[in-house]
Amino acid sequence: MDIIISNASGVPIYEQIEEQIKSMIMNGDLSAGDALPSMRLLAKELRISVITTKRAYEDLERDGFIESVVGKGSFVKGINSEIMKESMLFAIEECLEKAVDKAILGKVSLSEMQEMLSIIYEEKKNE
Amino acid sequence: MDIIISNASGVPIYEQIEEQIKSMIMNGDLSAGDALPSMRLLAKELRISVITTKRAYEDLERDGFIESVVGKGSFVKGINSEIMKESMLFAIEECLEKAVDKAILGKVSLSEMQEMLSIIYEEKKNE
DNA sequence: AAAGTGTATATAATGCATATACACAATAAT
DNA sequence: ATTATTGTGTATATGCATTATATACACTTT
Numbered sequence: 001m002d003i004i005i006s007n008a009s010g011v012p013i014y015e016q017i018e019e020q021i022k023s024m025i026m027n028g029d030l031s032a033g034d035a036l037p038s039m040r041l042l043a044k045e046l047r048i049s050v051i052t053t054k055r056a057y058e059d060l061e062r063d064g065f066i067e068s069v070v071g072k073g074s075f076v077k078g079i080n081s082e083i084m085k086e087s088m089l090f091a092i093e094e095c096l097e098k099a100v101d102k103a104i105l106g107k108v109s110l111s112e113m114q115e116m117l118s119i120i121y122e123e124k125k126n127e
Numbered sequence: 128m129d130i131i132i133s134n135a136s137g138v139p140i141y142e143q144i145e146e147q148i149k150s151m152i153m154n155g156d157l158s159a160g161d162a163l164p165s166m167r168l169l170a171k172e173l174r175i176s177v178i179t180t181k182r183a184y185e186d187l188e189r190d191g192f193i194e195s196v197v198g199k200g201s202f203v204k205g206i207n208s209e210i211m212k213e214s215m216l217f218a219i220e221e222c223l224e225k226a227v228d229k230a231i232l233g234k235v236s237l238s239e240m241q242e243m244l245s246i247i248y249e250e251k252k253n254e
Numbered sequence: 255a256a257a258g259t260g261t262a263t264a265t266a267a268t269g270c271a272t273a274t275a276c277a278c279a280a281t282a283a284t
Numbered sequence: 285a286t287t288a289t290t291g292t293g294t295a296t297a298t299g300c301a302t303t304a305t306a307t308a309c310a311c312t313t314t
Contacts, residue, residue, distance in 0.1 A: 071279030
């Protein structure tokens with residue numbers, strides 16, 4: 001399981017795990033029925049507490065993406081891919097809104113923002 | 128002093144105050160030497176604690192934007208407007224980076240993002 | 255003296271992350 | 285088959301940092 005944790009970003013660890021697992025499901029790297037790494041194993045790999053992985057899996061279960069059964073493990077559920085895309089777009093929208101709020105306060109123009117966005121996107125694309 | 132506090136955004140109150148005062152300074156609505164509303168008065172207007180306004184003013188003072196003297200009040204300092212613009216752009220950049228991170232995980236294209244950004248900007252511009 | 259400033263101390267509520275112990279299931283050893 | 289072991293998910297109590305607060309203090313002006 002290729003999950004990368006960044007402590008610098010300010011994003012909670014459990015949220016980073018959630019995002020990346022959701023992305024794997026959406027992109028077909030994980031399919032319905034597939035077993036996720038156990039909470040303990042993932043915690044060991046990432047050198048974090050079991051409770052943090054549990055928190056991530058718990059949220060994913062609450063949102064209907066996975067299912068956990070005691071003694072056996074955690075598994076990907078069958079999911080409406082459209083709904084996932086929607087929720088992903090919504091999260092992006094929230095970030096953009098914050099950026100726009102600041103831009104308007106600072107009298108930064110839309111074209112300036114478009115330029116910044118483009119540069120950042122091209123940078124991040126090749127990582 | 129036209130400061131608007133939003134509890135829904137998740138942004139700390141003191142941070143919202145800081146951003147908006149910085150913006151007023153940068154846009155010339157406040158000039159060097161101008162008196163800010165007293166911590167108590169602002170707290171009363173916004174219906175928050177004095178300690179929260181103090182926290183905001185404290186940060187602004189630490190960053191060199193204002194000056195507080197006990198018994199008298201808080202006042203705008205002379206500031207390098209270029210540096211302010213820089214820090215404002217940096218904050219916007221951080222937000223855009225988070226959005227791009229999500230977009231790449233979700234295989235959302237740059238042009239999709241540009242479209243979203245444009246819509247959000249035009250919406251917010253008229254508020 | 256009174257009313258206006260900024261300041262300091264102690265406190266509460268929330269969110270993130272943890273260690274440790276518990277309960278259940280599958281497997282290996284006897 | 286029975287039991288011990290190992291591997292699952294789960295629950296409780298705790299530490300720490302951040303946000304926001306009430307209350308009392310110290311200084312300046314009027």
